[in-house]
Amino acid sequence: MSKKILEEIRKTGFSLEQLAGQYPDIYMLDNVPQNEEYHAEGDVLTHTGLVCQNLIELPEWKELEGKEQEVLFLAAVFHDIGKAFCTKLQDGKWASPKHTIIGEKKFRGIIYRNIENYGLTWEEREYIAKLIRYHGTPIWAWAKRRPEFDLLKASESISMKMLYILSKADAKGRIGNGKEKMLERVELFAEYAKELGIWEKPYTFVDAYTKYQYFHREDMWQGAVLYNDTTFDVILMSGLPLAGKDTWIERQQLGFPVVSLDKIRQDLKILPSKKSDKVVQAAMEQAKKYLRKKEPFIWNATNLVQETRQRLVQFFSNYGARVHIVYLEAPYKELKARNQVRERYIPEQVLEEMIDKLEIPAPWESYEVKADFNEKRDK
DSSP states (O other): OOOOHHHHHHHTTSOHHHHHHHOGGGGGGTTOOOOTTTOTTOSHHHHHHHHHHHHHHOHHHHTSOHHHHHHHHHHHHHTTTTHHHHOEEETTEEEOTTHHHHHHHHHHHHHHHTHHHHOOOHHHHHHHHHHHHHTTHHHHGGGSSOHHHHHHHHHTTSOHHHHHHHHHHHHHTOOSTTHHHHHHHHHHHHHHHHHHTOSSSOOOOSSHHHHHHHTTSSSOOTTOOOOOOOOEEEEEEEOOTTSSHHHHHHHHTOOOOEEEHHHHHHHHTOOTTSOOHHHHHHHHHHHHHHHHTTOOEEEESOOOSHHHHHHHHHHHHTTTEEEEEEEEOOOHHHHHHHHHTOSSOOOHHHHHHHHHHOOOOOTTSSSEEEEEOOTTOOO
16 A cells, blocks of 8 residues: 555654655755855755744644645655755855756656655645745745746746745745845745735636736736637647557547657657657648648647747747647556557666656646546556
């Protein structure tokens, strides 16, 4: 029977030390150095312990429902997991560049590969991953030209109330310069999130088209009302190899033509493990034929990285398409089992690297984003 880490959190009395004894991944934070100017308390594990301690002492945390308390505590435990993979000396000082982005991916990978030990649902995993990704936003968004843009984007995935509590505990759980200033920014974040109407829910755009345009334009007001000039639909598939994309397309019976990068690879006799511009070029030529005729189609590829998806979404949208992203996921063990019997076997190292770079599509990325993580889906 799988262990449920959220239940274990409560059983341990929200003790980081006891939890780490059951989940040794937490010890990756041990002995990871930090800049003493801002973290005089010590290494990342020491900081994490202080964050967890401050979290459960906050009145705002005590007011949460039981499940919310557990989720937020687990986010606090892993909020700096990215530092274990990116910390390095820069100009004689310890730094952890992009640790929130890296942390989101690493947390997702840990849970995905060890679901039997952690017992999180897909929704729980992704919610915590996004808390990790955005935990610095209440403090650092004010350095941006459009702080409200970052807040609205984060609110598409998580509650700003939950983010506020985590960030407040993070600021309190440190010893160093700028602590009081950080706490002031966190409180300002809370006030602004409430003012924007996103404290406990995403911003309510007038429609999906306006929402998409807001997150893909410069200097657009979120309350604007735009004329929707889209005329046809394009479905952009996303997911690891063997997640079930072909089966999903077949079962939908949409009748749309499919631009399949995997089929193009087979036709060109290019192995799945090999990168090739020829495959993408051939796929783009096929897509352009449908785009010029304003004809719906499906773009079937892994599209694991947000940057790749955004280039495609923008390109298709320029032709007047409503782009719908469909993300599919199969369990780790099932994925590996399918690969063992696959005719075009993917080297295990390549598959693991793909898991490590996986970025789940966010709700703001396109006209519509759907996720299907049915464990019983065929390949």
